[in-house]
Amino acid sequence: MDYDVIVIGGGAGGLAAARAVARRGARPLLVQEGPLGGECTFTGCVPSKTLIEAAGRGAPFAEAMATVHRVVESIAATETDEVLAREGVEVVHGWATVRSARQIDVDGRPFEGRRLIIATGSIPAMPPIEGLAEMGYLTNENVFELAHLPPSLAVLGGGPVGCELAQAFSRLGSQVTLIEEQDRLLVREEPEASAVVEDVFVAESIELHLQQRVTRVEKLGPEGRARLHLSDASSVMADRILMAVGRRPATEGLGFDAAGVRTEDGFITTDDTLATTAKGIWAVGDVTGRLALTHAADEMGRIAAGNALSRGRQARFAFSRIPWVTFTTPEVARVGMTEAEAASAGGRVAYLPMAEVDRAVASGQTAGFIKLIAGPRPLLRNAGGGRVLGATVVAPRGGEVIHEVSLAMRTRMFTGRLAQASHAYPTWSVAVQQAAAQFFFEIGGRRARPARP
Secondary structure, eight states, rough: EEEEEEEEEEEEEEEEHHHHHHHHHHHHOEEESSTTTHHHHTTSSHHHHHHHHHHHHOOHHHHHHHHHHHHHHHHHHTHHHHHHTTTTTTTEEEEEEOSSSEEETTEEEEEEEEHHHHHEOEEEEEOOTTTHHOOOOOOOGGGGGGGGOOSEEEEOOSSSHHEEEEEEHHHTTTTEEEESSSSSTTTSSSSHHHHHHHHHHTTTTTTEEEEEEEEEEEESTTTTOOOEEEETEEEEEEEEEEOSSSSSEOTSSSOOOOOOOETTTTTEOTTTTTOSSSSSSEOGGGGTTOOOOOOHHHHHHHHHHHHOOOOOOOOOOOOGGGGGGEOSSSSEEEEEEHHHHHHHOOOOOEEEEEGHHHHHHHTTOOOOOEEEEOOOTTTTTTTGOEEEEEEEEEEHHHHHHHHHHHHHHHHHHHHHHHHHSSSOOOOOTHHHHHHHTTTTTTTTBOOOOOOOO
């Protein structure tokens, strides 16, 4: 065999897998059609968060986009073929086709490896909307190439990507309209989190159309604006359209059937060890349909690499302990269960509005809350406050605060430890301590209560 592990896909999951193989002293081959770094570096996390930061500090559009391109170039420089080669990873660029569990072709060139890890990622999903293709549209793959700020922008999709970019473009000066089929934004989050974001968007003059879908797009003139016809018979005008309605797996034309890799709706089926239905093949990242998050793909890549090289016990990926953040203002961060999910597990909930957190009051940013969820341990039940099941933090620094709870879950910590740990005053993280204390006594008139379905 030429290689110990062949990794197809050079995004976050593929890079993590290939590097993990090299660190173990084995020989990896990393196959990537385009530049290393993938969606996260060039069209996802890096440019979007840079744009959000620039918009938040009031930068003009041209300056914001220049900053985006400069930051992408800087981070991409840490993921080049030369950098990987110094780390012991051989890189080949081209289109990979799987011939068997141990053989692939890259633009017709054959390669063999003992194990195979698939990390081909995902691409934007496009609903079949009449007139959309004729009008033209933006996605995360081309929105950062805009040379001029659209006077008005219609955003289709109220998930994390749609909400983040809607607020960023609004702050840059576009008149933004956001259209979402569900009855609230960020439907995977706690309803209270959705309500906070919706109130902030309305206050910032972002027009919301919830429980609506676009039935038809009408182009007005050869260089004209778009009229978006909605399901309630109303319409919306916009200069540009940004599609943020989800992702679909990048699995077409890769020959997985030949190797016995099963897919469902295009996503590769894996077990908790990230093994596919084909012996000797693992899959990581967006292509699995588990969690479309860079840090999740990174952890999956490292786990899959270890499992591919191990002859013993296989490590498992615990997606329930992976935190995620929507980088709106305020940020919406979550790890583990929601309150509704915890209700059937006998969970209890501590709730604290940011208006009762001194740092929030001092900074004048009181929109948001923390919701901390704990549940009984086997035998010990709720002793020590029980075990931490999850949390949602809606606050300007919610994405930083959530990691304390993530660590508590990873280490199976008693909830009481969060209340006992000294927290510097006045910080946003004091909210975690105040919420955790509610599992033991009344604080500020609040006590933990049973979770409600």
